[in-house]
Amino acid sequence: MADESGRVGDELEDALVHAERALDALDRVTSRMQVVRLTIVGVFAITATVAVLNVREPFVGILVAMIGIGAIAALVMEHGRWRSTRDRELRTVVQLSRIVRDLLPVVVEQERWSELRIVTTRARIARFPISERSR
Numbered sequence: 001m002a003d004e005s006g007r008v009g010d011e012l013e014d015a016l017v018h019a020e021r022a023l024d025a026l027d028r029v030t031s032r033m034q035v036v037r038l039t040i041v042g043v044f045a046i047t048a049t050v051a052v053l054n055v056r057e058p059f060v061g062i063l064v065a066m067i068g069i070g071a072i073a074a075l076v077m078e079h080g081r082w083r084s085t086r087d088r089e090l091r092t093v094v095q096l097s098r099i100v101r102d103l104l105p106v107v108v109e110q111e112r113w114s115e116l117r118i119v120t121t122r123a124r125i126a127r128f129p130i131s132e133r134s135r
Helices: 002-053 058-111 115-126
Strands: none
Touching (some): 002 058, 002 115
16 A cells, blocks of 8 residues: 555656646746737837828728738737637646645655655645636
């Protein structure tokens, strides 16, 4: 039985490492989404400014506006793809963190973990969102 419980502790550690990697991926996707949002705002500001400043050359203003609208549309679509990826990563992180949280007390008791290992594992688990709405 002790051999089997040791494997459960190892599996718990593996799940925690996997969840940490998924959390890192979630953070990267969230950062990319923020860059895309800021780029949308920048493209809109530049497009509006150039279009307004080219009052004497309406063709140039219209051309710039069309290019800007196309760029914004492409960026909005890109943001949607990143959002889909982020939602998938978030679901993964929440599911894995729930499993780890649920198994931790059992593993701690069965394997008689040291207080230091318990505290460090709980600190690692605390980084994770509890639900998909909490992030």
